[in-house]
Amino acid sequence: MHDFTHGDKTVSFTVLSGEVVGSEKLSETRVTSTGGVHVNGNDGDVTPVRISSVSIINHEFWVRTPDGVEHDVKLRGVDIPLRTGQEISLISALKKDGSPLHTILQNHTASKRWVLRDAKGLNTELELSPFNWKTLLIVLGLCVAGLATAGLGFLAATGYFCYAWYQGSQRKKLLISDLNAYIEKLDNQVASRGQAPSPVQIESPAQAEISFQVESPAPAQSPAETESPALNSESVRRALSRNL
Template sequence: MHNFTHGDKTVSFTVLSGEVVGSEKVSETRVTSTGGVHVNGDDGDVTPVRISSVSIINHEFWVKTPDGVEHDVKLRGVDIPLRTGQEISLISALNKDGSPLHTLLQNHTASKRWVLRDANVLNTELELSPFNWKTVLIVLGLCIAGLATAGLGFLAATGYFCYAWYQGSQRKKLLISDLNAYIEKLGNQVASRGQAPSPVQVESPVQAEISFQAESPAPAQPPAETESPALNSESVRRALSRNL
């Protein structure tokens, strides 16, 4: 569970990570028609009939978590390519009744990310910036007071309404900005955890043997035997002649 806090507002997020074990898409078509109405009574002209159709994709897939449990996920109006065997993470905000509002889907296998709901949509669905009825009551009170103050209350009511509207819009803008930054940060954390570690390089046995032989000292060679000069009669005679 991950919590985003802004002032007195708190939004809880959950992360579902696992392997896609099934995916199914169904297209839903809605047909609407307008026109075909008589103009100026039954004897008048008939407006042209216009028929329009809208196709909505309902995507249902199953995610198997590391504990072996398969979770059913349903998306409406979103076409995301998923296939069996891919590793994904789904970030969802929790509604007030505990139902998930799917916010971001990270496909680790394909290295792709889809934003299903941004902060602006979550702000509307979770009612993080509700209408301030207190401002309306204050403005109404100032308008009533303006009846007895020759219009000064109306000026005060207008000024207070503009001030309250500006402050509210600034708070809403800051909340949406912070919530978008939090969703982006949470998505980056999920993406980094889903990346596979780099492989460890292991030295092969042949390389290890070669390096060991290169570092081992060379075996000591036995000293070479010096060959003694051969003595013969010719060399003895020459030595004696030199002495004479």
């Protein structure tokens, strides 16, 4: 569990990492029609009927974590290519009831990443910056007071409303910026764990191929093939004596 805290707001994030063991996609078609309305109450004048259809992808897949537990994940309205055997990580924010709001999906095997919800979307769905009803009550009170102060209350209400709106927008902008930075940091941490280098394989000496050659010495001549210096001198003297 990873917690993001901003002021009095806390958002918990979970990271689901494992192997895809099953994936299925179903297409849902929604058909809507407009028109067919009578114009000016005249039965003869009818606006043209227009029919439109929208296809929505419902993606369901299973992820098996290293402890052997398989988790069911459902995505709606997004078409993400996944296949069995790929390693993925899914970052999700948790609502108050514990249901997940999927934020980022990383496919470590394919080196791909999809943003399902950004910080602005999470701010809206989690209601991190709700409407300030206290500001509305103060503005209404100033307006009522304006009836008895010849309009001064209306000016005060307008000024206070503009000030409160500006302060609220600045707080909302800062919250979204901090939340976006936290999601990016968590995303980088998950990516670094998923891209850990594999162990280096060392080739054993028995498997290594010897790439150099040892030059063997030239074969020595046998003693029978080697000429003796003494024998050569005696042969020369005999040849000279015969000539004499």
